[in-house]
Amino acid sequence: MNKSVDILGVSKVFPLESGELQVLRRNDFHVESGEFVSIVGRSGCGKSTLLRIIAGLDVATTGEVRIGGRKVERPSVLTGLIFQESRLFPWLTVEQNIEFGLHRRVEKKQREKAVKRHVELVGLDGFERAFPRQLSGGMQQRVSIARALINQPNVLLLDEPFGALDALTRIHMQNEVLRIWEVERSTMVLVTHDVDEAIFLSDRILVLSDRPGGIKKVISVNVSRPRDRSGVRFMEIRREIYTEFFEAASMSIEYYV
Ligand SMILES: Nc1ncnc2c1ncn2[C@@H]1O[C@H](COP(=O)(O)OP(=O)(O)OP(=O)(O)O)[C@@H](O)[C@H]1O
Ligand SMILES: [Mg+2]
Structure with missing residues (x-):
């Protein structure tokens, strides 16, 4: 099945009371079927807007x-979206x-099977009857992941899904997402502020420019999985991405990396 995503000349302009705000500028990109792509860029550069357009929750002004x-043209059950x-x-x-x-048309027996399979997939066996308030933040995000995966989406869009989690839980969830990706083989597009997370997970990383967001750089992470977070190539890519950010902000990278 073709699960590729094509972003074709996508621009977005929001009308404001005093004029307009251009948020995305002519973005062209092809995500391969089954590929894991991350998007990094500074706050406000248009990452969530781009994800919403891919999800069919918003429309591109052009492209x-x-x-x-x-x-x-509209949201689809075949595209899952996970929010921060x-x-x-x-x-x-x-x-x-x-x-x-789960899609309404699925009948009762199938529903029960699908729910059970997804509870297991995200490792929540034993917590089926718990309410969200009885779960940790990481467990709640697992429920969100299961809910997004239950229709077996072709494409899973993740917008800073682990932003609210502590560093250790975050690393654990990254391993979980990789494991799930290897089972499900959906195409993944992840927005993250965490450069290491992007390198750990992705086949390719898009670095967006400041608003209006445009693709500034595409980095291929040619490192076999599971990846060593302190490996030489990992560190090189880290430096490459931070250089992009710090140059844009006219700051010297030497003090930070
Ligand atoms: N519905 C809207 N109407 C007007 N402006 C909007 C709307 N949605 C987003 N914006 C503006 O578009 C810009 C990009 O927003 P977006 O949420 O895509 O940024 P982002 O890159 O996801 O930022 P962050 O990393 O902080 O989540 C911001 O300046 C925001 O104010
Ligand atoms: Mg955002």
């Missing part, structure tokens, strides 16, 4: 997005929250 060759903050329903249990994501 278009194609998934599997078909133009995105947990958007679980507090009054539903873990299994009810996960089932909520």
